[in-house]
Amino acid sequence: MLKDELRHTHFPYCLDRQQDGTYVLLNRNYKPIGFMTDKWVKYDEHPVGVKIKGLTAKIAAELDARDRENLDRIYLYNDGATPSGGPEHMQAYLSRLAKLMALRIEE
Structure with missing residues (x-):
């Protein structure tokens, strides 16, 4: 289900580890970041997995x-504390996001 907030499709909600050890960053709709569809997405058919060092x-x-x-x-926020739910929730999300962004991609 698509929602009206940008965070539902374009911001990370969780990281989902795949069998090959890569992670797919999923939006709130459990689709890869930026995917705006309610259709089933097979991650291995798209270049969306990343190994995180x-x-x-x-x-x-x-x-x-x-x-x-x-x-x-790994969930970066939950429904009881969405980033758009108030300044304290946004700060907590941004803090977790900053830690995630500091990680490196493994080649």
């Missing part, structure tokens, strides 16, 4: 909105 369980907990050390799916 040094992503450990400890770093995952720093990125995750609930401080979980889960490397399979």
Whole structure:
């Protein structure tokens, strides 16, 4: 389902680890960032996966909105604390996003 807020399609909601160890950054609609569709997307048919250098369980907990050390799916915010829900939620999201953006791509 598409929504009217830009964050639903163009901002990271979570990182989803694939079987090959790459991550796909998903929007709130569980589509790769920028995909504006309600259709099923097969990630392996698009160049959307990325290997992230040094992503450990400890770093995952720093990125995750609930401080979980889960490397399979890392949520940058949750429905109870959306970035557009107030300044404190936006600051928390931007802080997690800054940590994510500091990570490097593994070649």
